[in-house]
Amino acid sequence: MQILIEKLAEELLEAERTNQPIAPITERYDTLSVVDSYHVQLAVVKKKLAEGRTIIGKKVGLTSKAMQNMLGVDEPDYGHLFDDMKVENGETVKIDSMLAPKIEAEIGFILGEDLTGPNLTYLDVLMATKYVVPTIEIIDSRIADWKIKLVDTIADNGSSAKVVVGEKLSTIDQIDLRSASMVLYKNEELIATGAGAAALGHPAHAVAWLANKLSEFNISLKAGELILPGALSAAVQVSCGDTVTAEFGSIGSVSVRFE
Numbered sequence: 642m643q644i645l646i647e648k649l650a651e652e653l654l655e656a657e658r659t660n661q662p663i664a665p666i667t668e669r670y671d672t673l674s675v676v677d678s679y680h681v682q683l684a685v686v687k688k689k690l691a692e693g694r695t696i697i698g699k700k701v702g703l704t705s706k707a708m709q710n711m712l713g714v715d716e717p718d719y720g721h722l723f724d725d726m727k728v729e730n731g732e733t734v735k736i737d738s739m740l741a742p743k744i745e746a747e748i749g750f751i752l753g754e755d756l757t758g759p760n761l762t763y764l765d766v767l768m769a770t771k772y773v774v775p776t777i778e779i780i781d782s783r784i785a786d787w788k789i790k791l792v793d794t795i796a797d798n799g800s801s802a803k804v805v806v807g808e809k810l811s812t813i814d815q816i817d818l819r820s821a822s823m824v825l826y827k828n829e830e831l832i833a834t835g836a837g838a839a840a841l842g843h844p845a846h847a848v849a850w851l852a853n854k855l856s857e858f859n860i861s862l863k864a865g866e867l868i869l870p871g872a873l874s875a876a877v878q879v880s881c882g883d884t885v886t887a888e889f890g891s892i893g894s895v896s897v898r899f900e
Contacts, residue, residue: 642677645670645673645677646677646680646681646684647684649666649670649681649684649796650681650684650685650688651688653681653685653783653796653797653798654685654688654689656783657783660737660738660739660740662740662782662783662784662785662786663783663784663785664784664785665784665785665788665789665790665793666678666681666784666792666793666796667789667790667792667793668788673792673796674792675791675792675795677792678791678792678793678795678796679795679858681795681796682720682721682795682796682797682798682799683858685796685798686721686798689723694723694724694725695723695724696721696722696723696724696866697722697723697724697726697727697866697867698721698722698749698804698866698867698868698869699719699720699721699722699851699855699862699866699868699869700719700720700721700722700778700799700801700804700868700869701717701718701719701799701840701847701848701850701851701868701869701870701871702717702718702719702720702780702794702799702800702801702871702872703716703717703718703791703794703871704717704839704840704841704847704870704871704872705839705840705871705872705875708872712789712790712791712794713790713791714791716850717841717847717850717851717871718791718794718795718799719795719799719851719854719855720795720798720799720800720801721798721801722801722804722867722869726801726802726803726804727803727804727806728779728803728804728805728806728897729805729806730805730806730807730808730895730896730897731896731897731898732805732897732898733897733898733899733900734779734803734897734898734899734900735899735900736879736880736881736899736900739779739781739802739803740781740782740783741781741782741786741787741878742779742780742781742802742878742879742899743779743780743781743876743877743878743879744777744778744779744780744876744877744879744885744897745777745778745780745872745873745874745876745877746775746776746777746778746823746825746833746835746872746873746874746887746889746895747776747777747778747840747844747869747870747871747872747873748773748774748775748776748818748821748823748837748840748844748870748873748889748892749773749774749775749776749804749806749867749868749869749870750766750770750772750773750774750844750845750848750867750868750869750870751770751771751772751773751774751810751865751866751867751868752769752770752771752862752863752864752865752866752868753769753770753771753772753864754768754769754864755769755861755862755863755864756769756848756849756852756861756862757852757856757861757862758849758852758853758854758855758856758861759853759856759857760853761849761852761853762849763843763845763846763848763849764845765849765852766845766846766848766849766852767813767845769864770813770845770848771812771864772810772811772812772813773810773811773812773813773816773818773892774806774807774809774810774811774867774892774893775806775807775809775887775888775889775892775893775894775895776804776805776806776807776867776869776887776895777804777805777885777887777895777896777897778801778803778804778805778869778872779802779803779804779805779897780800780801780802780876781800781801781802782794782797782800783797784797804867804869805895805896805897806867806895807893807894807895808893809892809893809894811891811892811893815891816891816892817837818837818843818844818845819836819837819838819842819843820836820837820838821836821837821889821890821891821892822834822835822836822889822890823835823836823837823873823874823887823888823889824887824888825874825877825885825886825887825888826885826886826887826888827877827879827883827884827885828883828884829884829886832877833874833875833877834874835872835873835874836873837873839871839872839873839874840870840871840872840873841870841871844870844871845870847870847871848862848868848870851868851870879899880899881899881900882899882900883898883899884896884897884898884899885897885898885899
């Protein structure tokens with residue numbers, strides 16, 4: 642199994658480097674388990690770290706019931722965020738650097754303390770959170786045509802590509818994260834709305850799930866890391882020339898342009 646894990650990790654890295662997708666993993670290796678797929682992701686992480694990249698955070702995916710139902714799963718998944726994935730607010734991203742990008746608006750958590758599971762609750766997360774920040778996650782799939790099942794997206798780093806981070810930092814005593822609003826515009830047209838409750842009922846629940854899940858692999862969330870707890874609405878496709886802006890009320894706004 643370790644040979645297959647290393648093979649798939651190399652395939653995914655090559656797909657990212659060359660912008661050439663690979664065939665769905667689940668169509669080729671139907672016995673690969675969820676745990677196996679996390680080990681593929683961790684093998685990719687190890688290779689990226691060896692290349693000199695650094696981890697700046699983690700992301701949670703599949704936090705909405707609609708997405709879980711679509712993939713036939715009953716829990717979220719996660720991926721790693723690296724330094725070369727970060728995009729500053731208002732920057733332009735070249736769309737041909739990705740395969741089939743989509744965007745998701747999320748309330749990012751910046752931790753002030755380490756979080757190590759298991760058995761953490763959302764209250765532990767709130768106590769460990771230094772700031773929340775407006776973010777847009779740009780998701781992409783190295784699997785051809787987004788033909789993914791749970792094993793595919795986990796192996797492929799939770800289908801993560803980039804993260805756009807706003808400048809405004811808010812402390813959580815200022816905000817009810819469950820009811821915090823999100824309004825999403827593409828080219829100044831309203832295309833989606835949402836609230837913090839879309840991420841497992843409260844975005845801090847998603848962060849607690851992540852810390853507890855990572856403990857199965859002896860990984861902790863670290864102080865200073867950016868944690869994305871999941872989208873507040875369905876993912877939105879983007880094309881060359883699009884500008885996307887997410888507004889989160891008092892939490893602030895964040896935007897990105899594609900060319």
